[in-house]
Amino acid sequence: MNPLAEPVTLTHYLVVGAILFVCGVVCMTAKRNAIGVLMGIELVLNGANLNFVAFGSEYLRSGSTESIGLDGQLMALFVIVLAAAEAAMALAIALCFYNAHATVDVDQANELKR
Amino acid sequence: MDLEQLLPLLLGLAWLLPLASFAAIVFFGPRMGHGGRGAGYAAIGAIGASAVLSIVALAAWLIAHPLGGEHGPAHPVEAIAGDWYPLAVFGQLKITIGYYIDGLTVAMFAMVSVVALCIHVYSLGYMHEELHEVTDPLVTLSNGQTLKRRGRFHRFFQYLSLFCFSMLGLVVAGNAAMVFVFWELVGICSYLLIGFYIERKSASNAANKAFIVNRVGDFGMIIGLMALFSGLGTFSFDEVFQQVRPAGHGPAAHAHALTVPDGMVRAAARERIAEIYRASPDARQAETAIGERLPAWRGEGLGYGLLVVAGLGIFCGCVGKSAQFPLHVWLPDAMEGPTPVSALIHAATMVAAGVYLVGRFYPVFTLEVLLVIAIVGCLTLLIAATIALTATDIKRVLAYSTVSQLGYMMLALGVGGWVAGLFHLFTHAFFKALLFLGSGSVIHATGTNEMPRMGGLLRKMPWTAGTMLVGCLAISGAGIPFVIGLSGYYSKDGILAQLYSFAGQNPPYAWLFYAAAGGAALTAFYMFRLWFMTFLGPPRDDHVHAHAHESPRVMVVPLVVLAVFAVIAGWNVPWTALGLQPLLEQARPLGTAEGASHGRFLPTLTMPAEHLAHAPEIHVPVTLIAFSVALAGFLLAGAIYWWRMLDADAICRTFWPVHDFLRNKWWFDELYQFLFVRPVLGCAALAAAIDRAVIDGLAHALAGAVRLLSRFDDWIDRLLVDGAVNATANVAYEAGLRLREVQTGRVRHYVMWVAAGTVGLFVLVMFLWSYTLAGP
Numbered sequence: 001m002n003p004l005a006e007p008v009t010l011t012h013y014l015v016v017g018a019i020l021f022v023c024g025v026v027c028m029t030a031k032r033n034a035i036g037v038l039m040g041i042e043l044v045l046n047g048a049n050l051n052f053v054a055f056g057s058e059y060l061r062s063g064s065t066e067s068i069g070l071d072g073q074l075m076a077l078f079v080i081v082l083a084a085a086e087a088a089m090a091l092a093i094a095l096c097f098y099n100a101h102a103t104v105d106v107d108q109a110n111e112l113k114r
Numbered sequence: 115m116d117l118e119q120l121l122p123l124l125l126g127l128a129w130l131l132p133l134a135s136f137a138a139i140v141f142f143g144p145r146m147g148h149g150g151r152g153a154g155y156a157a158i159g160a161i162g163a164s165a166v167l168s169i170v171a172l173a174a175w176l177i178a179h180p181l182g183g184e185h186g187p188a189h190p191v192e193a194i195a196g197d198w199y200p201l202a203v204f205g206q207l208k209i210t211i212g213y214y215i216d217g218l219t220v221a222m223f224a225m226v227s228v229v230a231l232c233i234h235v236y237s238l239g240y241m242h243e244e245l246h247e248v249t250d251p252l253v254t255l256s257n258g259q260t261l262k263r264r265g266r267f268h269r270f271f272q273y274l275s276l277f278c279f280s281m282l283g284l285v286v287a288g289n290a291a292m293v294f295v296f297w298e299l300v301g302i303c304s305y306l307l308i309g310f311y312i313e314r315k316s317a318s319n320a321a322n323k324a325f326i327v328n329r330v331g332d333f334g335m336i337i338g339l340m341a342l343f344s345g346l347g348t349f350s351f352d353e354v355f356q357q358v359r360p361a362g363h364g365p366a367a368h369a370h371a372l373t374v375p376d377g378m379v380r381a382a383a384r385e386r387i388a389e390i391y392r393a394s395p396d397a398r399q400a401e402t403a404i405g406e407r408l409p410a411w412r413g414e415g416l417g418y419g420l421l422v423v424a425g426l427g428i429f430c431g432c433v434g435k436s437a438q439f440p441l442h443v444w445l446p447d448a449m450e451g452p453t454p455v456s457a458l459i460h461a462a463t464m465v466a467a468g469v470y471l472v473g474r475f476y477p478v479f480t481l482e483v484l485l486v487i488a489i490v491g492c493l494t495l496l497i498a499a500t501i502a503l504t505a506t507d508i509k510r511v512l513a514y515s516t517v518s519q520l521g522y523m524m525l526a527l528g529v530g531g532w533v534a535g536l537f538h539l540f541t542h543a544f545f546k547a548l549l550f551l552g553s554g555s556v557i558h559a560t561g562t563n564e565m566p567r568m569g570g571l572l573r574k575m576p577w578t579a580g581t582m583l584v585g586c587l588a589i590s591g592a593g594i595p596f597v598i599g600l601s602g603y604y605s606k607d608g609i610l611a612q613l614y615s616f617a618g619q620n621p622p623y624a625w626l627f628y629a630a631a632g633g634a635a636l637t638a639f640y641m642f643r644l645w646f647m648t649f650l651g652p653p654r655d656d657h658v659h660a661h662a663h664e665s666p667r668v669m670v671v672p673l674v675v676l677a678v679f680a681v682i683a684g685w686n687v688p689w690t691a692l693g694l695q696p697l698l699e700q701a702r703p704l705g706t707a708e709g710a711s712h713g714r715f716l717p718t719l720t721m722p723a724e725h726l727a728h729a730p731e732i733h734v735p736v737t738l739i740a741f742s743v744a745l746a747g748f749l750l751a752g753a754i755y756w757w758r759m760l761d762a763d764a765i766c767r768t769f770w771p772v773h774d775f776l777r778n779k780w781w782f783d784e785l786y787q788f789l790f791v792r793p794v795l796g797c798a799a800l801a802a803a804i805d806r807a808v809i810d811g812l813a814h815a816l817a818g819a820v821r822l823l824s825r826f827d828d829w830i831d832r833l834l835v836d837g838a839v840n841a842t843a844n845v846a847y848e849a850g851l852r853l854r855e856v857q858t859g860r861v862r863h864y865v866m867w868v869a870a871g872t873v874g875l876f877v878l879v880m881f882l883w884s885y886t887l888a889g890p
Contacts, residue, residue, distance in 0.1 A: 028865045037861065110859045 212288025217701030331434015338427015370705025436468025453554030488528025495521030638747030
């Protein structure tokens, strides 16, 4: 079977979302740079967002009478807003941290441990 | 306004004004202006207004009830009795603030308030040292210095005002319960004022002694009042007198005769009454039967004993208050108080309250009680007069003289001389207050109480000496026989005449008359001994003599006023029957004028009627006897202390056993010390020892046991309870310490753990999830 000839179904979206999600998690885990970690978070959020949108789309659910209406889109919008807010906050924290320590290495942020 | 409304209003106001001044001084005392003198002015203002009101009341009374002839009015004068304010009703018992106003009440009111006014004014001068800080040389502190304290001028007047209120309340009281309340109030005032110099050990002891000795008498008084109440069911004088002396029928001589009231008969015959009730079918019939038998029972003498007990009990209270034998020991010690107090409370008014109360309760007393009163009075007058012979403290001489004169009054009342006894009360109040104030003036000037250190003060203090001479003459009963005399001349003659009349009718009791006549000689002797030793002869102590000076005018004026009263108190207003004696004659309680006889226990005793004593065959010899014995006493005193024909010291040496006996006051204090004080102290010590050994021991043992128990409890607490708590905490701490390793603080680690955990969870779910559980 030729995957490229197959029609695009829900499963494809889920696979892309999963890949994005895993990329994000790996990015979060591996990066020591705070900006990198933030980017990982964005990837995770967008991976999850993709799932919402895919589940919420009517076109992708042929033959199914079950509908969740606009719930998926609504959640996606909510996640986007959340991500925007989170990015703003996190970048501000990162900036402050940089001002104080002249670095954005998250491993350096261990003062509470002492 | 008629008399029945006017008199209670006037006397009530006169009674309450000193209370107002007392309250004002309590709250504003030291801030009342004139450097603290304001308190004195307030008290004087109050008592002065009281005096004016009392005199107005007296005048109103005299206008409404003009005095009759020598032998009393044709119609008996009704007393004005009523209630100002009912306090409470407990079944049969009614407690009210009431009044009982008759000639005696208005006369006492006028006397008390006038004497009190004089003494208040005098105190303004006498107590002036108390305006500033006082150094009391008689009190040595533990550090060897003498006491310095703040002056108590306002407090003195505060107590005086309270006393005036209490004394006037006692006089106006309309029932026995109210009398008892004010009786105790004057007692507490006396206590407070005797202990005015409270830092002096002798003063506080004397105050305690006065108070405790009075408790003994008051205990008897409570018994008497209870006996009276249980028999009569009322405290009100009006109702008591109506029940004890019912109007009755028959000739005037038997109207108002002493009758045992029904209640007392019933109380004595309660067994028979119970029997009648048992025998008869219903209560009404039983009551009828009892009513028929009551006169017969009364004839048998049932209930008479209860009346005697009531009389003796009330007299017992009077014995304490009026310092009669055997409770006379407190009065001489009471001289520790300031001299104006001695004059007001311990000479003129409070100690006379006992005599007044005997006079007030006179209708209740049976013949037996009267004889007891007479004998007690006679013993008192002799004992006190003999002790006064050797006393050297000027105030103590006067104190024993007071006791002796109170004995005269009691004696007179006891032998039927109601008017004579109370007449002497009035005259004595004036001249004894005068004598005490005079002695206060001397003490003020010389700074000592001891007569052997005085002498030759006549030139230095002419006014004091002159007024005191008037007092001495009055108390000795000086006068020109059958013509005119000082107040004491009339009152003492009245007493002796009644005694002579009594002795004539009852030969076994003739010794009462001889004792009283002898007492008159002793009175003259010790009074003139006092005057000669103080004012005549060479100065015995140069320092004292040089220091002496006449007192300021504020002290001399009251002396002069009282001296005038001491002279004229016995006189009638010329060409009228207006005088103290006719007033008392009019006030005599119903049924007591005619004398009495045939007591149940003393059938042979007869109380002669008082008017019999005015007969010439009694009056003439008695006047001569009284005059000659008083003259004898005066001459003896003069021979020893003025002309020095006899040497006092030599006499003392010759009769040393007698002298010692009298110097030691018949050893009464020692006797009481031995009989009562020591045993009581012994009992107290025993009780204290038991307290310490047994009760304290028990308490300590209990405390020890509790301590042991608590120590055990403490151990359990520490070991088990704390152990469990600490163990839990330790486990949590250890676990935290271990788990801490996981918390690296690196975000990446956490994320890894989260991812790994999620994967792990999914794996677990995949393997373990049963589709049957999850549903189709």
